[in-house]
Amino acid sequence: MPLNRRDFAKTIGIASLGAIVPNLTFGSAPSYIKNNSKKMKLSFQPYELEMKHTFTVAEYSRNSTPDVLTKIEYEGFTGYGEASMPPYLGESIESVTKFLKKVNLQQFSDPFEVNDILSYIDSIEEGNPAAKASVDIALHDLLGKLVNQPLYKLWGLNPDKTPYTSFTIGIDKPDVVLMKTKEAKAMGFKVLKVKLGRGNDQEMINTVREITNVPLYVDVNQGWTDRNKALDMIYWLKEKGVVFVEQPMPKTQVDDMAWLTEHSPLPTMADEAFQRLYDIEDKIKGVYSGINIKLMKCTGLYEAHKMITVARASNLKVMLGCMTETSCGVSAAAQLSPLVDWGDLDGNLLIKNDPFVGMKVIKGKVTLNDWPGIGVRKL
């Protein structure tokens, strides 16, 4: 039985049906773009991420993270996405579900019209960055699959230039910190990120330093309020082999933060202090040395890519972070990672029930595969 066009295309792995019989008559309607019979279908399901260990930052602890898995189906291809909602950021399974129910992708005839599609998504409602990212990621995964290329290739990036990723050591008692640091060392991490800001900063660092001499990132999660003490601590941290300090002071203490950045011997990285592209001009320049971009904060890959470009043009440092996420979100971010200074893409390693396989951390380095799109497979 002869294969029909679509089955034939799938059999030999061609992305675009238009590729089989290229329509090269100038001025004629490009059938692939305009054929409205082809529709994208968005679907989603809540998914509770179970954490391997209790996760502690300056403000609270938790054992799980609410998440929503998304997919966009189109012509036999499926793009995967995800929204991860750490509670302190204000989104929830309810808010993401409510948002995604409003999304109507049927109005777009071409999944490649990313600019229009994501402008529409962004316009549905204010906020909701993780919900928006879950559509952005699935759409980008779909596009990569349609042209059968990993996103990093479509963006012109060298997969060998990915950064090492840090592994995060949460705030805990010395015995737990010792154990976790040993685990991280055994797993081959070449850099660790240590959470500070709960009054036991030196104990945390000294405990980690009992085990390893690898470079350290520190994340204070707004935990320091006195700029002079903060500066003293940064000088001490520099002596201890710390590379940069993330969100040292409350995001509201803008003047103190600008002063600290001006005097700090280490780069200061903004995290809670900003979310979107337009925040770089308004909230970052002159206040921080750089930014921590997270897909769940900035609505996804499309804006994250722009943010890297804009930050670079302003001589800002760029790190790429994540929430507690599955390999879906982390692998999506990893596609951009050859462009950044520092990677903090360990979110999937913190959970027990990852439903995807994708980007791997090999000898501490973000390691991209050659699968199309964001580079994941559903287990």
Added chain:
Amino acid sequence: MPLNRRDFAKTIGIASLGAIVPNLTFGSAPSYIKNNSKKMKLSFQPYELEMKHTFTVAEYSRNSTPDVLTKIEYEGFTGYGEASMPPYLGESIESVTKFLKKVNLQQFSDPFEVNDILSYIDSIEEGNPAAKASVDIALHDLLGKLVNQPLYKLWGLNPDKTPYTSFTIGIDKPDVVLMKTKEAKAMGFKVLKVKLGRGNDQEMINTVREITNVPLYVDVNQGWTDRNKALDMIYWLKEKGVVFVEQPMPKTQVDDMAWLTEHSPLPTMADEAFQRLYDIEDKIKGVYSGINIKLMKCTGLYEAHKMITVARASNLKVMLGCMTETSCGVSAAAQLSPLVDWGDLDGNLLIKNDPFVGMKVIKGKVTLNDWPGIGVRKL
């Protein structure tokens, strides 16, 4: 006789050979990327562009423009590029030839590693933006052909959102201006760009206005030196339906220009005053309302795309211009045009011996086709 893999791929129009037998084993070396037996081959030839009419700006006149056509061949696919060298910009057939002879693309195993390849091209020698653009354009054309998609689709852009393009009316005597304006009107242009700055500004505008009421862009090419007179003229131009004023004053009069922008009722657009991405921060912000991006000035599509992103984040207006070019360079720029405010992509319409067919201006609008890459075919 059975087709071999490569012929089979070409017959059915698949871009990447990797698409036929996708290598989806995790962690294995992606053969398409790393197989060093596949090489890019760059070649080039000088090509004198013959102009339909003598072209006059504030400083000089000319009847032809030196040009170099490039191509990059790879695995049976050919990407086309071009360097156009209006004499006042300092490049020539000799300088471009000398530059391109130094380019060794054989060291790169994967044409998708655009970031590395173009960083290398940029590092070969200072300056030479048109020579660099001729490689950038050919590489982008090749990439689009490898995945069988127009660049605008790979960039997520809606081809319906292209701008109208202006048609340029050079400085001349009223009877010639009348004739050219009538021609432009007959060709369906919905906006004209009028060159000013040689002392007959009002005569030029009044002459054009005898024929048409379409919006006008004006390009002074640094022709005004008195900021007060410049401001008076801009108020007058606004009354005459002018939309913006390009490079009103010499690029060296930075303080005057900042003052003029602050007081001007029309946006001021920088052209001669800047070239590259880093110039936006240093030379544009606070001095001009926006920028005129030209591929031959900024080394090509990769940097132009970044410049649009950076300009947008700084609330700068963006226009996309060109030199006297073939349809190759103009079609490449047109791929980005859905992102800009104003288009000035008439360079190919000024020459008699265009060796390409590509982007068309239809009823005054930049009209993209669905051909892969930059969307051109060699005649």
